[in-house]
Amino acid sequence: MGKVEIEPTTMALPMSCVVVSCYEPKHGGNMAAIAFCGMVNAKPPMLAVSFKPNRFSHALIKGPGEFVVNVPLAEQVEKVDLAGVVSGRNLDKFDLAGLTKAPATQVNSPLIKEFPINLECRVLEVVELPTHNLFIGEVLAIHADESLVDDMGRLSLEKAPFLMYYNRGYFAIGERIGHFGFSKSAENEESQ
Ligand SMILES: Cc1cc2nc3c(=O)[nH]c(=O)nc-3n(C[C@H](O)[C@H](O)[C@H](O)COP(=O)(O)O)c2cc1C
Numbered sequence: 001m002g003k004v005e006i007e008p009t010t011m012a013l014p015m016s017c018v019v020v021s022c023y024e025p026k027h028g029g030n031m032a033a034i035a036f037c038g039m040v041n042a043k044p045p046m047l048a049v050s051f052k053p054n055r056f057s058h059a060l061i062k063g064p065g066e067f068v069v070n071v072p073l074a075e076q077v078e079k080v081d082l083a084g085v086v087s088g089r090n091l092d093k094f095d096l097a098g099l100t101k102a103p104a105t106q107v108n109s110p111l112i113k114e115f116p117i118n119l120e121c122r123v124l125e126v127v128e129l130p131t132h133n134l135f136i137g138e139v140l141a142i143h144a145d146e147s148l149v150d151d152m153g154r155l156s157l158e159k160a161p162f163l164m165y166y167n168r169g170y171f172a173i174g175e176r177i178g179h180f181g182f183s184k185s186a187e188n189e190e191s192q
Pocket residue numbers: 017030031032033034035036037050051052054055056057058080081083084085086087088089132165
């Protein structure tokens with residue numbers, strides 16, 4: 001198969017699709033859909049989210065230095081999209097989307113109650129990039145819907161179809177087709 005070279009673009013990589021919430025004094029909270037989000041360190045768990053400086057949420061996060069990453073189910077995609085196309089500068093976006101602010105334990109930013117996983121984060125570093133600012137945050141606490149946690153207290157996310165963003169489209173994560181290290185175990189089995 002031949003390859004063609006195309007313009008460098010953010011659209012070439014499948015991305016996360018989360019909603020980041022933060023404290024806002026008038027309504028108690030704001031939120032924004034974020035595709036530029038990923039885990040960047042293991043111990044302690046750290047993640048990074050990238051905001052354009054003109055987003056209302058940008059100043060709300062930069063000031064107090066905290067935020068919550070809320071992970072939606074695929075079926076909640078319409079609420080995610082709404083959080084990404086309307087600014088909370090002049091309205092309560094939680095009310096607009098029919099979502100509930102729930103108290104976090106480590107930060108003042110509210111959790112989105114209806115989304116099954118919430119990661120409370122404290123900003124450790126802000127990296128100024130040409131169009132966006134990257135907030136690197138330490139994950140201080142995680143709340144997970146009990147249906148997604150196994151008897152050992154581990155997350156079992158195969159049970160729920162989560163959401164991804166790719167090439168301006170939303171996708172539900174589908175079938176599990178392997179597990180970490182399975183290629184090596186298969187190789188071992190074959191050589192035995
Ligand atoms: C699927 C999706 C992903 C988005 N990802 C980002 C992102 O990674 N960074 C960003 O600054 N804005 C992103 N946006 C745009 C913001 O969510 C949008 O500008 C939002 O209205 C900001 O809200 P605020 O002004 O209340 O903070 C995304 C929008 C959508 C729909």
